[in-house]
Every structure is written in structure tokens, then in C-alpha cells.
Amino acid sequence: MTSFDPGIGAGMDVGLKPVVLIADDVPANIHQLAQLLKDDYRIKVATDGRRCLDLVRRRPRPDLVMLDIEMPQMDGYEVCRQLQSDEKTKVIPIIFVTAKNQVSDEEHGLKLGAVDYITKPFQPVIVEARVKNHIALKRQSDRLHRMAMRDQLTSLYNRHYLMDIAPRKIGDALRHGYPISLVVIDIDHFKAVNDRHGHATGDGVLREIAALLQTQSRAEDVVARVGGEEFVIFLGHCDLRGGVNKAELVRAALERLRPHQLKVTASFGVAELMPGGEGFESLFQRADTAVFQAKARGRNRVVAAE
Ligand SMILES: [Mg+2]
Numbered sequence: 001m002t003s004f005d006p007g008i009g010a011g012m013d014v015g016l017k018p019v020v021l022i023a024d025d026v027p028a029n030i031h032q033l034a035q036l037l038k039d040d041y042r043i044k045v046a047t048d049g050r051r052c053l054d055l056v057r058r059r060p061r062p063d064l065v066m067l068d069i070e071m072p073q074m075d076g077y078e079v080c081r082q083l084q085s086d087e088k089t090k091v092i093p094i095i096f097v098t099a100k101n102q103v104s105d106e107e108h109g110l111k112l113g114a115v116d117y118i119t120k121p122f123q124p125v126i127v128e129a130r131v132k133n134h135i136a137l138k139r140q141s142d143r144l145h146r147m148a149m150r151d152q153l154t155s156l157y158n159r160h161y162l163m164d165i166a167p168r169k170i171g172d173a174l175r176h177g178y179p180i181s182l183v184v185i186d187i188d189h190f191k192a193v194n195d196r197h198g199h200a201t202g203d204g205v206l207r208e209i210a211a212l213l214q215t216q217s218r219a220e221d222v223v224a225r226v227g228g229e230e231f232v233i234f235l236g237h238c239d240l241r242g243g244v245n246k247a248e249l250v251r252a253a254l255e256r257l258r259p260h261q262l263k264v265t266a267s268f269g270v271a272e273l274m275p276g277g278e279g280f281e282s283l284f285q286r287a288d289t290a291v292f293q294a295k296a297r298g299r300n301r302v303v304a305a306e
Contacts, residue, residue, distance in 0.1 A: 017042050018135045021062035023052035023079065024097070025071040029120075033066060033097065036124050037131060049074030053082055056089055063135050069098040069109070077112060084113040091141070093134045097122070153203055154210035157224040162232065165222060166280035169234060174277050181243030181272045183233040184287040185213070185250070188265045188299040190229035201260050208259035209266075216250050232284075240272035240304055247302040255300065265300035267291050272305075 020037055023046040024030045034043045044062060046052035049071050056062060065083070069076035076096060083089040095116040096109040106117040115134050118127060149161035157165075173180040187193075187209065194202040206229065213223045213231055222234040233250070235243055247268040255265055269290025271283055286305040294303040 016060075018063040018139070019044060019060045020131065020135075021046065021052065021055055021065045023047075023049065023065065023071070023076070024068035026068075029068065029097075033127070036127060040128075041131075041135075048072065049076065049079040052079050056083060056092065062092055063138050064131060065092055065094045066097050066131075067094050067114070069096055069100055069105070077108065080109070080112045080114055091138070091145075093138050095130065095134065097127075151210075151225040154207055154225050156210050156214065156231070157222060159224065159226040162222065162224040162226060162234070163280070166234070169222070169236065170273060170277070170280060170283075173236070173273060178237050179239040179242075179272055179275075181235045181238045181240060181246075181270060182283050182287045183235065183243055183247045183250070184269045184271075184284065184291050185231040185233070185247075185266050186291050186295070187229040188267055188295075190264075193262060193264070197260070197262070201262075205259040205262065205264060208257065209254065209264070212253060212257055213250065216246075216253060232287075238272075240270060243270040243272060244302055244304050246270075251300065251302055267294035267299050268302040269294060270302060270304050 018041050020041040021044040022030050022033050024033075025047050027047065030045050030047070034045065037043060042060065044055050046055050050073065052065070052067070053074075056065065067076040067079060076098070080094050080096075083092065083094060090113070093115040094113065095118060096106075096114050097118045097120065098105070098109075099120045101119040106119075109117050116130055118130065149157060149164070151158040169180060187206075190202070190205075193205055206225075210223075210225060210231070213233060217223050217233055220236045222232075224232050224234070226232055233246070235246060238246065247270050251266065251268055255263075257264065269287040269292070271287035271290060273283055290303040290305040294301045297303070
């Protein structure tokens with residue numbers, strides 16, 4: 001959806017079995033766990049720590065990692081430390097499965113952020129139950145996370161997500177010296193749609209517009225609904241001229257859309273990030289002011305910010 005991949009829920013192919021990654025340097029140990037879990041999960045295996053780190057970042061991403069501690073080159077503690085120190089992987093639960101049965105070993109593993117610690121020899125039914133519980137928790141937290149960053153009505157990103165991602169996008173653009181632009185879109189006379197046709201129709205119209213914005217955007221753009229009838233498209237590697245062209249294409253497509261057989265248009269404001277840098281608030285404010293000017297000049301048009 002966007003170049004920013006939060007990593008959370010990214011491995012979740014809904015409807016497919018969860019993925020368990022088993023890392024152990026002894027193939028017989030992997031085999032034993034795989035036999036136990038293969039009916040309920042998709043299994044990935046690694047026989048050393050580096051391979052484990054590599055596989056965690058590949059799709060399908062694991063919903064759970066079962067990690068041996070004693071492995072050559074990179075041990076399980078180090079793998080755990082690295083997974084926990086990366087925003088993209090720290091949400092993946094880790095269970096240590098090990099012959100190390102000292103309380104201090106377990107304490108160390110849990111302090112590194114593992115969710116559980118299983119000592120060998122283990123009871124198969126207990127392992128199954130623990131795996132099942134931790135995956136259920138992981139999926140629940142994935143779901144909450146997705147809900148927290150998506151707008152419920154349209155499934156676009158919400159304001160919260162936009163505010164979260166914007167400083168990073170701006171930082172990247174300034175660091176690498178490329179332009180970014182923001183398009184703010186406000187549906188014209190939307191209140192009249194709700195008043196005349198009811199809220200169910202109004203909601204349907206918003207959904208159709210959201211789908212249009214999504215299809216009109218590139219994978220690296222962030223499309224968000226930031227207010228009742230207000231949307232934004234955050235365009236990476238795009239200057240003011242490119243942003244205006246983009247907005248004009250979307251404006252024309254929206255005019256042709258006729259959601260729920262209604263003629264719906266919008267006013268567009270476009271601003272490019274100041275070359276010297278500025279905060280997101282300022283960028284948004286300038287694009288929003290341009291929207292206001294578009295409304296004043298008769299709506300259904302694109303205005304570029306000063
Ligand atoms: Mg080992």
C-alpha cells in the first residue's frame with residue numbers, strides 16, 4: 001500500500017494458516033517440532049541464526065518464531081536481540097526452545113523479549129497449546145493495530161497514521177533531497193448529499209471516492225481520510241507541478257465517477273514541501289488554504305499553494 005511497511009500484520013494472509021519459523025541447528029529437533037505443528041501451521045525452517053534473521057524478513061512473514069539458543073556463529077539470544085531491536089520484527093513473538101534449563105537461562109531469554117521459554121524434553125501437547133495461545137495473541141494485536149491506523153468506513157489510512165508517518169516521509173525527502181507534495185481534497189457540498197439522500201448513501205459515496213483515490217495512486221503514495229469529507233494524497237518524489245497534474249487527473253476522474261449516480265466533485269489544494277524543510281502542520285496548512293481558495297473560486301478545481 002505504501003513504501004512504509006509497518007511490518008505488522010504484513011505476514012498475515014487472512015484465511016491462510018499462520019506461519020511458524022523454527023530455528024535450530026539440529027535437524028532432528030526441527031523435524032520433531034515440525035511434525036507436531038505442520039497440520040495447523042505453515043512451517044519455515046532455519047538451521048542457523050543468520051538464516052533465521054533472513055527468513056523472518058521474507059514473505060510469508062512468520063507469526064511466531066521457535067528459537068533454539070545454542071547454535072553456531074549466532075546464538076538464539078543474539079537472534080532474539082536483533083529481532084527485538086527492529087520495529088518491523090519486534091512484534092513477532094519468540095519462544096525459546098532449548099535444553100538450557102537453568103532458571104537464569106530462562107530469565108535471560110525472557111528479559112530479551114521472548115514471550116515464552118520451553119525446555120527440552122518437552123510435552124507435545126503443552127507446546128501445541130502455548131504456540132496456539134501466542135499466535136492468537138499476535139493475531140489479535142495485528143488486528144487492533146490495523147484498526148488503529150485505518151479509517152473504518154473507507155479502509156484508507158486515517159489521520160492518526162498520517163500524523164505518524166508524515167515526519168518520517170518529510171525527513172527522508174530532506175535527507176535524500178527529493179521533492180514531496182501533499183494534495184488535500186475536500187468534497188464539494190457533501191453535506192447536501194447526506195441531507196438529500198441520507199447518510200447510508202453519503203457513506204457509500206465516500207467509499208466509492210476512497211476506492212477511486214486508491215486506484216489513482218501509486219504504491220508509494222499515502223492516501224488517507226483525514227476528516228468527514230476530507231482526504232489527502234501524500235506524494236513522494238513529486239514536485240508542485242507533478243502534484244498539480246496528479247490532482248487534476250483525480251479531479252477529472254472524480255467528476256466522471258458519479259458515485260451512486262450522483263454528480264460529485266471536489267476542491268483540491270496542492271503544496272510542495274519547502275526545499276529548506278517545514279513541519280507537516282505547515283505543509284498541510286498551506287495545502288488546506290489552497291483548498292479554501294479553490295472553493296472560493298467556484299469549487300471543482302485545483303489550486304496550487306504559494
Ligand atoms: Mg542447538
